[in-house]
Amino acid sequence: MISLNLSRWVAVLVLWTGAVAQSGKAPAVSMAPVAPVAAERGKQTKVPLNFRVAPGFHINSNTPKDEFLIPTALKMDLPTDIVLGKIEYPAGQDVSFPFSPESKLNVYSGDFTINLLVHPSTSVAPGNYTMHGVLRYQACDNAQCFPPKTLPVTVDVKVGKEPTTAPRNPG
Numbered sequence: 742m743i744s745l746n747l748s749r750w751v752a753v754l755v756l757w758t759g760a761v762a763q764s765g766k767a768p769a770v771s772m773a774p775v776a777p778v779a780a781e782r783g784k785q786t787k788v789p790l791n792f793r794v795a796p797g798f799h800i801n802s803n804t805p806k807d808e809f810l811i812p813t814a815l816k817m818d819l820p821t822d823i824v825l826g827k828i829e830y831p832a833g834q835d836v837s838f839p840f841s842p843e844s845k846l847n848v849y850s851g852d853f854t855i856n857l858l859v860h861p862s863t864s865v866a867p868g869n870y871t872m873h874g875v876l877r878y879q880a881c882d883n884a885q886c887f888p889p890k891t892l893p894v895t896v897d898v899k900v901g902k903e904p905t906t907a908p909r910n911p912g
Contacts (some may be wrong), residue, residue: 769795770878770892777897783863785826788896790815790855792874792876800834802879806847808857810879811889817874822865823898826858839883861900872896 756824773791780786794800801810821824831854833847859872 744839769798770800770876770880770890772876772892772894775896777800777899779871779899779901780823780861781901782861782865783866784856785860786898787896788857788859790857790894790896791852792849792855792892793852794850794880798880798882799836799846799850800880802847802849803830804833804847806845808820810846811877813847813849813876813878815857815874815876815894817857817872817894819859819872820865822862823870823900824860824862826860829856829858831855834882840898857896859903861898865900867900867902870898870900872898 767822771793773793775788775790778786778788802811803812803814805812813830815828815830817825817828831849833849836848836850837843837845846860855876872895874894876894877889877891879889880887
């Protein structure tokens with residue numbers, strides 16, 4: 742009777758430990774703080790976003806090699822009159838893992854940068870604006886993949902007037 746109860750507790754402990762491990766606590770992607778970005782009306786500005794994948798983990802690139810893999814994707818909501826241009830993702834690295842040594846996955850690990858191109862329209866009022874978004878990714882280690890997660894992304898943009906052009910001296 743005592744060994745049966747002990748066996749049940751051990752089983753519960755093993756299941757609980759597995760649930761905590763799969764809750765997504767360990768694998769993480771973090772983002773370096775972004776200094777406020779100065780952007781001129783009517784001009785495109787590149788905004789680099791620097792991310793770090795925790796040691797021992799990788800995430801699928803934006804263009805994974807298999808349609809069933811979850812790509813890393815950045816989604817942004819911009820204020821009115823600021824247009825989102827192209828999102829430039831870095832190339833992933835082709836890596837093989839012990840769970841499938843004959844095939845390679847296209848992944849990010851360590852540090853990587855995603856560039857946003859923002860373009861304040863000429864009609865936007867000069868001032869400070871905040872862009873919000875999320876980075877969606879799925880972290881994996883050498884043995885398993887964890888549930889997909891999202892990381893909040895916030896960037897402050899200070900929109901200034903376009904530079905004035907000095908009149909040319911006709912002389």
